[in-house]
Amino acid sequence: MYKILHKQILTQDIKRIDIHAPAIASRVAPGQFVMATSDLYTHPIPMSVIDSDEKRGMISLIVHEIGPATRTLGALSIGDALLKVVGPLGQPALIDKFGLVVCVATGIGAAQILPLCRALKKKGNKVIGIMGAKSKKVLMLEAQMRVVCDEIFITTNDGSYERKGLATEALKDFLNKYKVDCVYAIGSVDMMEAASAMTRSKGIPIYVTLNPYMANGLGLCGSCRVKVGGHLQLACLHGPQFNGHEVDFGDLNHRMNALKETGWNNQNLLVKTRSRGLVTLVKSLWGLTKR
Ligand SMILES: Cc1cc2nc3c(=O)[nH]c(=O)nc-3n(C[C@H](O)[C@H](O)[C@H](O)COP(=O)(O)OP(=O)(O)OC[C@H]3O[C@@H](n4cnc5c(N)ncnc54)[C@H](O)[C@@H]3O)c2cc1C
Ligand code: FES
Structure with a gap:
């Protein structure tokens, strides 16, 4: 197995x-x-x-x-x-027939958005992919995205391939030019926050996939809690996809950065088997109480 x-x-x-x-x-x-x-x-x-x-x-x-x-x-x-x-x-992503759908991904988000593009296309949508990467060297899954999307736009921060700049700049231009029915975004917190702000002002729905730290993925520990629509949600149980207009990205950024500073490392959870339970419990309590 x-x-x-x-x-x-x-x-x-x-x-x-x-x-x-x-x-x-x-x-x-x-x-x-x-x-x-x-x-x-x-x-x-x-x-x-x-x-x-x-x-x-x-x-x-x-x-x-x-x-x-x-x-x-x-x-x-x-x-x-x-x-x-x-x-x-986690919950299956919302896949519906919207019409013209833009799927924006940065970094590893390209891997996560690929099955959504495939399913949205199968549902009869016209699917536009926007892929952002730091440079051509780390751009991933371009060929696979070309297969599942009707058209793709690529941005690289350093200008080493296609358009120089951010994926959100390409999204902004596209939204100004065409009547888009729905947007999906997966990638950095900053990108998803910017895309959500852009679509809010135009009244376009947006679905984002959140990747907070997850200790067990089973809804048992609270380490993946996010604030959505003013309520606490567990990304592993209620997500990982949420309505981007309802996500508190400030809270998410704060938690991700705080965990980085305190040295979140999945390996820490294992090093001393006997203390694993305690470490997990402390992290869980931190996740539930820190708001
Ligand atoms: C729902 C979900 C789906 C995911 N899907 C994929 C996937 O398809 N492919 C893939 O490669 N990764 C995916 N990830 C991210 C992946 O789980 C993490 O990269 C992994 O847990 C890191 O473990 P590690 O021991 O290798 O690194 P660690 O030592 O734990 O971390 C290395 C560095 O990465 C940072 N980091 C760790 N986890 C995350 C995270 N979730 N978000 C942002 N930064 C993080 C740490 O702060 C540290 O700086 C997903 C995460 C979630 C929540
Ligand atoms: S990882 Fe979601 S509750 Fe533990």
Whole structure:
């Protein structure tokens, strides 16, 4: 179970892996994720399911290696097996027939938006993709996005490919030129906040996918809590997709930055097995009380 059936190296630190997980493959919907654990020494991490094949009992993940758990996962080879894959978790993304839909993604958000673009296209929408990356070197999934979108626009911060600038600048231009019916955005908190502000002023609905830190993904700890419409929500249970006009991005940014400063590291949760429960509990309480 959870054997790696195929592996593709997309860039030096971005890998696609196809995993044998028939129970998940038969139930997963676009927008849902799994908690993947590589081995006894790495903590489970949330990973979006970017594709699934029910017949072959296979799910696909795209792993951006940024820390211990993602590096361990990315280093597994064909034939290796993950220790555990739990899912599908979270709510399926809202997929409807809107008309003209713009899907904006930056960074690893490209992996997460890919299944949404595919499903929106299948529903009969005209799908425009806007992809932002720091440079051409780290731009991912361009070819796959070209297949599922009617048209794509690319921006790079350093101007090394296509338009120089931010994905939100391309979005602004597009919204000024065309009558857009709906926007989906996945990426940095700043990008999703800017896109939500832009669409609010034009009365266009926007759905954003939030990626807060998640300790267990099961709605048990509170580490992924976000403020939406003035209420506390758990991104792993009620999300990860939310109405962008209702998300308190200031609160999300504050929590993400605070956790970075206090040294959030999934590996910390494992180092001393005996203290794991305590560390998780402290982080959970912090997540529930810090507002
Ligand atoms: C619902 C959901 C879906 C996700 N889907 C994918 C996916 O498809 N592919 C993928 O590569 N990643 C995805 N992620 C992010 C991934 O889970 C984290 O990158 C991973 O947990 C980092 O673990 P690590 O041990 O490798 O790094 P850590 O040592 O935990 O972190 C390394 C650095 O990254 C920062 N970091 C860790 N987690 C996050 C986070 N969630 N958001 C922002 N910064 C973070 C840390 O502060 C630190 O600076 C998703 C996250 C969520 C919540
Ligand atoms: S990760 Fe969502 S409640 Fe624990």
